[in-house]
Amino acid sequence: MSEPTTPARKGQDYEQVLDGSANEVAAFDVQHNTTLKRIQHLLHNNPTLVPVIVLVISLIAFGLIAGGKFFSAFNLSLILQQVSIIGILAAAQSLIILTAGIDLSVAAIMVLMSVVMGNLAVFAGVPSFFAIIVGLFGGVGAGLMNGWFITRIKLPPFITTLGTWSIFYALLLWLSGAQSIRGQDIDANAPFLKFFGASFDVSGARITLSSVLMIVVFVALCYMLNKTAWGRHVYAIGDDKEAADLSGIRTDRTLLSVYGLSGFICALAGWASIGRVGSISPQSFYEGNLDSITAVVIGGISLFGGRGSILGALFGALIVGVFRSGLRLSGVDVLWQVFAIGWLIIIAVAIDQWIRRVSA
Amino acid sequence: MDQKGVGIMEQPVVQARGIVKRYGHVTAIDHSDFELRKGEVLAVIGDNGAGKSSIVGAICGATIPDEGEILIEGKPVHFTSPIEARDMGIEIVYQNLALSPALSISDNMFTGREIRKEGWQGKYLRMLDNAAMEKFARDKLTELGLMTVQSIKQPVETLSGGQRQGVAVARAAAFATKFIIMDEPTAALGVKESRKVLELIQDVRARGIPIILISHNMPHVFEVADRIHIHRLGKRLCTIDPKDYTMSDAVAFMTGAKQPPEQDAG
Numbered sequence: 001m002s003e004p005t006t007p008a009r010k011g012q013d014y015e016q017v018l019d020g021s022a023n024e025v026a027a028f029d030v031q032h033n034t035t036l037k038r039i040q041h042l043l044h045n046n047p048t049l050v051p052v053i054v055l056v057i058s059l060i061a062f063g064l065i066a067g068g069k070f071f072s073a074f075n076l077s078l079i080l081q082q083v084s085i086i087g088i089l090a091a092a093q094s095l096i097i098l099t100a101g102i103d104l105s106v107a108a109i110m111v112l113m114s115v116v117m118g119n120l121a122v123f124a125g126v127p128s129f130f131a132i133i134v135g136l137f138g139g140v141g142a143g144l145m146n147g148w149f150i151t152r153i154k155l156p157p158f159i160t161t162l163g164t165w166s167i168f169y170a171l172l173l174w175l176s177g178a179q180s181i182r183g184q185d186i187d188a189n190a191p192f193l194k195f196f197g198a199s200f201d202v203s204g205a206r207i208t209l210s211s212v213l214m215i216v217v218f219v220a221l222c223y224m225l226n227k228t229a230w231g232r233h234v235y236a237i238g239d240d241k242e243a244a245d246l247s248g249i250r251t252d253r254t255l256l257s258v259y260g261l262s263g264f265i266c267a268l269a270g271w272a273s274i275g276r277v278g279s280i281s282p283q284s285f286y287e288g289n290l291d292s293i294t295a296v297v298i299g300g301i302s303l304f305g306g307r308g309s310i311l312g313a314l315f316g317a318l319i320v321g322v323f324r325s326g327l328r329l330s331g332v333d334v335l336w337q338v339f340a341i342g343w344l345i346i347i348a349v350a351i352d353q354w355i356r357r358v359s360a
Numbered sequence: 361m362d363q364k365g366v367g368i369m370e371q372p373v374v375q376a377r378g379i380v381k382r383y384g385h386v387t388a389i390d391h392s393d394f395e396l397r398k399g400e401v402l403a404v405i406g407d408n409g410a411g412k413s414s415i416v417g418a419i420c421g422a423t424i425p426d427e428g429e430i431l432i433e434g435k436p437v438h439f440t441s442p443i444e445a446r447d448m449g450i451e452i453v454y455q456n457l458a459l460s461p462a463l464s465i466s467d468n469m470f471t472g473r474e475i476r477k478e479g480w481q482g483k484y485l486r487m488l489d490n491a492a493m494e495k496f497a498r499d500k501l502t503e504l505g506l507m508t509v510q511s512i513k514q515p516v517e518t519l520s521g522g523q524r525q526g527v528a529v530a531r532a533a534a535f536a537t538k539f540i541i542m543d544e545p546t547a548a549l550g551v552k553e554s555r556k557v558l559e560l561i562q563d564v565r566a567r568g569i570p571i572i573l574i575s576h577n578m579p580h581v582f583e584v585a586d587r588i589h590i591h592r593l594g595k596r597l598c599t600i601d602p603k604d605y606t607m608s609d610a611v612a613f614m615t616g617a618k619q620p621p622e623q624d625a626g
Contacts, residue, residue, distance in 0.1 A: 228486045229474035232463065236471055239460040246458035248443050248472030306462050 032124040043355045047300045051315035062326030070329050077205035083321035084210040085273045091217050092265040094313040100305025101157035107288025108168035109142045114270035115172045118181040120278040121190035128192035136267045143263020152250040174346040197275025210272040218314045238305030243292035298348045379428035388414040390594035403573045403581040406591030421445040449537030455544045457528040461517035464555050466497035469531045500534040522553030539570040578607040
């Protein structure tokens with residue numbers, strides 16, 4: 001908006017006075033006079049900074065309280081190992097929350113698919129490789145089922161996945177007969193199912209393949225969300241679905257792909273969980289969906305969609321792991337760990353709201 | 361734009377005849393005609409509920425007519441979605457602008473038609489070419505005299521209302537090859553910002569892209585429009601030349617207080 005070039009027809013009478021009016025473009029007062037304001041701005045532009053700072057502070061704090069036990073390479077790699085399954089689920093959950101949805105069925109899909117893989121490979125004698133393929137496709141199918149209800153029948157994601165959570169849970173109880181598949185049976189018939197339980201040692205740290213898988217999933221999603229058109233569309237849909245629709249994004253197709261991919265990642269987590277837990281238990285990870293939401297929220301991804309980085313969910317999962325480990329090593333009762341996580345969630349959401357109030 | 365007689369001879373950009381759209385018992389479009397000529401700004405005015413949006417929607421795929429034919433540059437079209445119309449070079453500036461607030465200016469200009477990198481990165485990794493998109497966005501905004509925004513990477517939510525409108529118009533102008541539809545572009549703006557948008561409309565017309573302007577603001581309509589399509593009770597009542605009539609005439613036609621002039625087919 002430089003000097004207005006005199007148009008052929010100069011507007012209305014009342015506009016003639018505009019010539020005399022201030023001509024510079026409305027300038028906003030850009031001094032952020034207080035440090036607090038400046039921090040608020042910085043965080044608004046880099047929403048992942050909050051979980052990173054919290055992670056670093058909690059690492060230092062627990063290092064000071066619990067001492068060397070906590071800071072050992074072994075303990076740190078143990079945290080990575082402990083959060084790996086919930087971390088992968090949190091990656092799937094983040095995708096959905098970025099589109100302003102929520103998925104209560106992630107953990108049910110995960111356990112259901114681990115039961116499918118186990119039943120096929122251990123009891124039906126299907127080669128492990130094929131059992132895993134079936135399980136992964138099953139995950140995609142379960143995700144697409146959620147996506148279909150949400151995009152075609154136009155049900156809210158919360159209600160849809162509340163329903164499918166029960167459906168998948170009932171199915172997995174039926175398929176497993178509410179019985180666990182014992183580790184020995186898996187070892188004897190289908191050891192490949194435990195692939196992600198394998199580990200290697202790096203200077204005192206024991207890295208399991210499930211931790212590696214978690215990192216790989218996050219890096220891949222980070223690439224897809226930030227460097228491809230599909231990722232832009234995911235953010236645009238979460239930001240304002242109607243606007244995304246009008247600006248030419250095929251929103252339903254994108255949403256469907258998000259739910260399908262998220263189901264795939266859940267099934268991948270199901271495979272990894274067999275190695276991590278050592279057996280297949282229908283009762284495991286019953287609260288996994290809530291834990292995944294916790295990680296996402298602590299990671300600074302907005303529940304209202306369209307804002308936040310997927311890496312935040314990784315940091316969120318790690319923060320939960322660090323708190324659990326740190327408090328345990330400091331000799332604090334388990335109930336206070338739960339108590340602390342609860343406060344973390346509330347503080348994370350409060351910070352998110354505060355950051356959003358920034359006026360640029 | 362005074363060659364009234366010549367305009368009829370030339371093939372219109374859009375020609376719609378006998379369009380009908382019913383919603384249950386309500387007839388939103390009742391055998392209406394519509395015509396947009398080359399290089400003109402055509403204002404569409406009408407009372408609330410007259411069916412302005414429906415008739416314009418019919419030529420951009422937002423509403424699918426039950427009857428009638430639509431010719432674009434002489435060829436019949438049957439759009440089933442605005443995306444199809446967009447693929448043909450028809451751009452719409454929506455009243456709510458259809459921008460994603462958290463995405464940057466350049467991201468918003470390219471939503472749904474992103475440019476991928478050349479070579480294997482684009483082909484196999486589907487990597488976006490941000491540099492190319494940012495350059496294009498910057499060029500387009502500069503062409504329209506809109507480069508007051510500090511950075512093309514700025515999220516749209518940090519822009520003022522007028523600047524957002526500018527981004528939406530620039531997006532339409534950058535990709536439109538047939539025509540642009542603008543729905544109430546000045547409704548939410550102040551005096552100065554409205555002026556800027558009116559200048560933008562004239563700029564775009566100067567590039568030879570015709571514009572359909574839906575507006576309630578009579579002074580703005582009379583200032584920029586070459587012809588005014590008056591819509592009443594679901595059909596085109598008449599089209600008038602703003603130089604031959606006053607604003608009160610237009611309002612009188614639109615509300616039924618006065619009979620429209622006798623007209624030939626145009």
